[in-house]
Amino acid sequence: xxxxxxxxxxxxxxxxxxxxxxxxxxxxxxxxxxxxxxxxxxxxxxxxxxxxxxxxxxxxxxxxxxxxxxxxxxxxxxxxxxxxxxxxxxxxxxxxxxxxxxxxxxxxxxxxxxxxxxxxxxxxxxxxxxxxxxxxxxxxxxxxxxxxxxxxxxxxxxxxxxxxxxxxxxxxxxxxxxxxxxxxxxxxxxxxxxxxxxxxxxxxxxxxxxxxxxxxxxxxxxxxxxxxxxxxxxxxxxxxxxxxxxxxxxxxxxxxxxxxxxxxxxxxxxxxxxxxxxxxxxxxxxxxxxx
DNA sequence: CGCGCAAACCGCCATG
DNA sequence: TACATGGCGGTTTGCG
Numbered sequence: 001x002x003x004x005x006x007x008x009x010x011x012x013x014x015x016x017x018x019x020x021x022x023x024x025x026x027x028x029x030x031x032x033x034x035x036x037x038x039x040x041x042x043x044x045x046x047x048x049x050x051x052x053x054x055x056x057x058x059x060x061x062x063x064x065x066x067x068x069x070x071x072x073x074x075x076x077x078x079x080x081x082x083x084x085x086x087x088x089x090x091x092x093x094x095x096x097x098x099x100x101x102x103x104x105x106x107x108x109x110x111x112x113x114x115x116x117x118x119x120x121x122x123x124x125x126x127x128x129x130x131x132x133x134x135x136x137x138x139x140x141x142x143x144x145x146x147x148x149x150x151x152x153x154x155x156x157x158x159x160x161x162x163x164x165x166x167x168x169x170x171x172x173x174x175x176x177x178x179x180x181x182x183x184x185x186x187x188x189x190x191x192x193x194x195x196x197x198x199x200x201x202x203x204x205x206x207x208x209x210x211x212x213x214x215x216x217x218x219x220x221x222x223x224x225x226x227x228x229x230x231x232x233x234x235x236x237x238x239x240x241x242x243x244x245x246x247x248x249x250x251x252x253x254x255x256x257x258x259x260x261x262x263x264x265x266x267x268x269x270x271x272x273x274x275x276x277x278x279x280x281x282x283x284x285x286x287x288x289x290x291x
Numbered sequence: 292c293g294c295g296c297a298a299a300c301c302g303c304c305a306t307g
Numbered sequence: 308t309a310c311a312t313g314g315c316g317g318t319t320t321g322c323g
Binding site: 214215216217218221232264265267268271272 | 311312313314315320321322323
């Protein structure tokens with residue numbers, strides 16, 4: 001996913017290098033070739049730690065030290081799946097929230113009581129340190145990084161290339177509820193998609209409830225349970241996301257952007273935008289496009 | 292900024 | 308009994 005990211009100017013912003021202790025790593029089902037050594041950890045801006053096939057193997061000291069050193073240097077470090085056990089072994093996750101594959105969550109919590117393990121999220125973003133659940137959640141996390149690095153438009157293109165949804169959940173929420181396959185009843189997914197594609201128009205909780213064929217009370221409960229935020233908050237986040245994309249990719253006036261994103265007035269839009277993003281719409285556009 | 296009003300939120304409880 | 312639903316109403320939030 002990283003390797004295919006392309007900016008508007010045609011350049012590829014990420015250089016991906018696979019490194020390891022050995023030149024080749026054989027897993028149950030395939031062999032991975034790692035052309036680079038662990039020394040590469042000290043040059044990387046972002047380090048992705050993959051999962052372990054066997055949770056009981058000893059984590060090599062060289063790897064632990066390499067990761068710690070890179071962390072001190074300020075490198076961004078993320079784990080996928082049971083890779084959280086490697087990060088946990090470095091001690092860096094102590095006192096932080098983290099996640100891992102749901103089958104391994106209990107074990108992680110047992111071994112490292114200092115880590116607040118949450119098995120119900122797709123990924124946890126602690127800024128410099130991030131952990132993600134199963135393999136697919138790793139892609140969600142990477143997409144999230146691309147979005148914060150280069151904006152929604154670039155991330156959207158990467159998502160399209162990978163044929164995956166840009167946001168399985170969202171906005172400002174730092175974690176995302178994982179959908180368990182069996183929990184199909186009353187899925188919010190169609191509603192979320194509808195909100196995402198129709199930011200303008202009537203998205204009051206009353207119409208949302210009607211659209212989702214449930215009561216306002218249930219809608220509210222479902223949203224909090226599955227997304228971590230209330231319905232109105234989710235709608236607001238979706239509108240901010242749309243506004244950001246419009247600011248990034250078009251030259252529409254703030255007035256037009258606010259209207260196209262579903263805000264009733266540009267005054268409200270400016271206020272809400274500043275609350276969520278931290279800057280005004282025009283400043284956001286300017287800094288995003290590079291002066 | 293502040294005002295007035297409507298919507299949203301959420302604990303509580305009844306119901307199926 | 309365990310659980311999901313949804314209505315009520317007091318309080319908070321947010322819009323114009």
